[in-house]
Amino acid sequence: MNPIFRHAAENSDAGPMMGVLTLMFMACFAYWTWWAYAPSHAQAHDAASRLPLDEEA
Numbered sequence: 001m002n003p004i005f006r007h008a009a010e011n012s013d014a015g016p017m018m019g020v021l022t023l024m025f026m027a028c029f030a031y032w033t034w035w036a037y038a039p040s041h042a043q044a045h046d047a048a049s050r051l052p053l054d055e056e057a
Helices: 003-010 015-037 039-049
Strands: none
Touching (some): 015 039
């Protein structure tokens, strides 16, 4: 292991902060996934999927 990384790992007290950040990222991912597959957004997603096929541009 790189001695700089080893020194940083031995002197790091960021464990709880990393746990909180992991939970925040997981919550953001879960919300993003829910938003993408929510039935209320289906019409907007269908319209966006047809944009490359429109010849009005």
